[in-house]
Amino acid sequence: MEDLQTVHxxxxxxxxxxxPTVKSDLSDDLTIETKLHRKDLVTNVDKKVQNFLVGKITEAYPTHLIVGEESQELTISDKREHVWVIDPIDGTTNFVKQKDHFCVLIAYYENDIGKLGYIFDVMNDDLYYAIENNGAFLNGEMIPAPEEISLQEGLISADVRHWYGKESFGRLAEESFDIRYFGCGGIDSIHVITGKFAAFATSQSGPWDLAAQLVFAKELGLEASRFDGGELHYLDHGDWVFANKGTYQDLLAILKDWNS
Structure with missing residues (x-):
């Protein structure tokens, strides 16, 4: 296998x-389909980007496993020497409705260890990436580890669609400085990476929603876990939190009662 800088x-x-083709496709007529329900969208651009990335990975590394959100046939295996996890358009609803606040997510793992993570904020033309033992970067410039932020002073991003009406959401709104939510986990995560948000928490996710962020967490000293504080695997589904160290423990005290 090539060294990480070559892969990077x-x-x-x-x-x-x-x-650039994603941006140009915004002005074209999109083909929009639904998946599980009418608010769960996929477009021809999601499929185009995924097919492109799968093609490039397969051409360069034909034996590597690929896990992608928009391909049912790309499934998780027990043989995980080399694994790529991709979300071609994270925030598809934003892509369709706002033409903003969406991103491309890519992660590369070796033997279940995160090596490379990428979040491309398309409309701002900002590429965030993290390389194992080398730090995290924005457009080639190193990102400093965020200063610690307390829950009381921090903005928290939470998936309000699934939290509304829960007692724990009321506690979060009261105990944090305020709530924000972009509707795109990658964009919300960028704000944690840069210290603008104290945390991002969501109750529904797949590997493509968190694999890249776990590489950033390691490089920047951020916290990532399940709501109950349990270890988070990059191929997990379900709830997870991505947080500043100064917020993490107080946030977990609220998240543990999320189901109540």
Whole structure:
């Protein structure tokens, strides 16, 4: 296998090739389909980007496993020496309705260890990436570890659709400084990475929603776990929190009662 810097350069080339077409496709007629329900959308652009990335990965590394949100046939295996996790358009509803606040997510793992993570904020043309033992970067400039933020002073991003009416959501709104939510986990996570948000928490996710962020967490000293504080695996589904160290424990005290 090539060294990480060589793999990284290939990923940069792939993103620089496909991201401009995503922007241009916004002005074209989108083909929009639903998946599980009418608010669960997928477009021809999601599929186009995923097919492009799968093609590039397969061409360069034909033996590697790929886990992608928009391909049912790309399933998780017990053999995980080399695993890629991709979300071609994270925030598809935003892509369709706002033409903003969506991103491309890519992560690369070796033997279940996160090596590379990428979040491309398409409309701002900002590429965030993290490389194991080398730090995290924004457009090539190193990102400093965020200063610690307390829950009382921090903005918290929470998936309000699934929290509304819960006692724990009321506690979160009262005990944090305030609630924010972009509707795109990658964009919300960027705000945790840069210290603008104290935490991002969601009760529904898949591997493509969190695998890249786990690489950032390790490089920047951020916390990531299940709501109950349990260890988070990059191929997990369900609830998870991505948080500043100064917020994490107080936030978990609220999240443990999320189901009540």
């Amino acid at each position: 350069k290939k990923i940069l080339d792939w993103l620089n090739e496909i991201v």
